[in-house]
Amino acid sequence: MPKLEAYDKSLPYSYAPGLFPATECLRNAPERCLRLLLHSRSAESEGAAGLRAAAELAGVRAETADRVLARISGKENCFAAMVYRKEEGAFDETSPHLVLHHPGDAGNLGTMLRTALGFGFLNVAIIRPAVDSDDPRVTRASMGAAFSLHVRHFASFEEYERACPGRRLYPFMLTGSVTLAQAAAQAQMPLSLVMGNEATGLPEEFARKGVPTRIPHSGRIDSLNLAVAAGIGMHAFASALRERAQEQI
Amino acid sequence: MPKLEAYDKSLPYSYAPGLFPATECLRNAPERCLRLLLHSRSAESEGAAGLRAAAELAGVRAETADRVLARISGKENCFAAMVYRKEEGAFDETSPHLVLHHPGDAGNLGTMLRTALGFGFLNVAIIRPAVDSDDPRVTRASMGAAFSLHVRHFASFEEYERACPGRRLYPFMLTGSVTLAQAAAQAQMPLSLVMGNEATGLPEEFARKGVPTRIPHSGRIDSLNLAVAAGIGMHAFASALRERAQEQI
Structure with missing residues (x-):
């Protein structure tokens, strides 16, 4: 993957910012997860440690990336983001x-x-x-x-x-x-x-x-x-x- | 009224930004309206002209205030704002x-x-x-x-x-x-x-x-x-x- 850029809709990947959305991405769409970004300050967070362990178990590389997180989220306090591949869904037959x-x-x-x-x-x-x-x-x-x-x-x-x-x-x-x-x-x-x-x-x-x-x-x-x-x-x-x-x- | 400041919760007045909210303020709480701020570019807008006329009819001073609007709304394209007095409501007997x-x-x-x-x-x-x-x-x-x-x-x-x-x-x-x-x-x-x-x-x-x-x-x-x-x-x-x-x- 090239250098991670601030999100733009023309990119083939995007970011799920925040511990909860990143965890949901890993749990429900693991095959689309490309890389887990963590803030150095997240090391004290149990949630972040759990997410890092789950990512590594799923073969998703985790890395500390404070500046990338600040750039892509526009926030100083974004502790985690999952980089994921965009994909069109396929409808099921039963749900409204x-x-x-x-x-x-x-x-x-x-x-x-x-x-x-x-x-x-x-x-x-x-x-x-x-x-x-x-x-x-x-x-x-x-x-x-x-x-x-x-x-x-x-x-x-x-x-x-x-x-x-x-x-x-x-x-x-x-x-x-x-x-x-x-x-x-x-x-x-x-x-x-x-x-x-x-x-x-x-x-x-x-x-x-x-x-x-x-x-x-x-x-x-x-x-x-x-x-x-x-x-x-x-x-x-x-x-x-x-x-x-x-x-x- | 002193020089209008960016909104702070300690102020006794606030701003209703936008044509629609400002109009609602004038229509439903005219006694609380202190001043109508209009952007110079709003002169071409029928809605703004109608609001200015209604305000003047209600005895509310209207003034062109581009810089104040930008300061209080944090936006360049805020065309109108009503300055209004804050007030606690009195509950009616019948509504939930x-x-x-x-x-x-x-x-x-x-x-x-x-x-x-x-x-x-x-x-x-x-x-x-x-x-x-x-x-x-x-x-x-x-x-x-x-x-x-x-x-x-x-x-x-x-x-x-x-x-x-x-x-x-x-x-x-x-x-x-x-x-x-x-x-x-x-x-x-x-x-x-x-x-x-x-x-x-x-x-x-x-x-x-x-x-x-x-x-x-x-x-x-x-x-x-x-x-x-x-x-x-x-x-x-x-x-x-x-x-x-x-x-x-």
Whole structure:
């Protein structure tokens, strides 16, 4: 590997900064781990010692690299980072999909990935243009959830539909004609929740693509924060699918 | 007013940065507005012109202040900010409470305020120590929601309980014995949702303070993001209370 650079989306590798995200990367995507970077001050940390031992056991070289850590994280107190190879995920057949149409904010995307793992939405489709899902700020906000998910990118929503035909789509729209409670109560697999961009939402034509779903609120705000809306949506569908599964037992 | 300084929590005033938050401040808390700051480049913006006219109608002086805007926002492209007087809110009698125990992150706090306004949790109690709710980063993330809420601070949870006795408390805890669905189904007013700190959650003794509530998830994440968890909780309780009210009609 050449000299490690500050992250740029054109690089074939990225960084999972922080002890927890780096550990998640090693645990859930060991074949993608290239190198573990540790800060000299991390020597006193049990967590860092454990991570170093686990990395060496997995054949991942660990090295002390204070300056690289400061450069790639922009922080003085980043104690560890995993250098990992970027890779497109392969969707599984059974999990519901979260489809993110032009997500623009790194913190929101990371938070949505973390929530998706929490509610079993293991297949995440990102429709470009979008914030880079391998940006270290995304990985930090996700707490490394992406390494346990199947994250795939598509050049357009049409490309996603061609790759994954026959799914029941639930586009979340402020003007949706169906409330979230109604939509979730009739949820059918295979399903995809579709969330729009932070500033612009989904284009109006998405209302004809499935069950346009609305999260009722007081009307005293323009909209919910995207990551909050996605969390409420995934929670409602995950709860409904779980209840359905329990009824069938 | 003396020379405007970069924001510091000891100041009796703060800034609502951005056209939308500044407009919300003027609309919902006009008596607290001290001065409207506009960037010279905002002259071409219809939104800024409308805000200037509304401010002058309300007797709030508007002035062009490029350097002050850059200093207080830390950004070059902040086109407007309202200087406003800080003030403790007075709780209303009818709205449910959102109680935030030691919130530590400005973005999360702002997002939770925005969500609280969306779901009718108009009374927000903040238990100190906590991130400053008048920090401009909070106001920016909240889209100015705080100006439509009653935000009160307490030195301890006990002080909150003394000020607001006899409420049904729902502390959100990873170890909660009651699922969110069960808790919301039996929701009774007056109620308070209680959310802990990002890193540490609520202390264990909160389990004995009411109905310890758990948001079920896959167990593949440590916890949900705080603002996401608060959003899921407020949505569930708001939906249950709305259904209850409709049944009574």
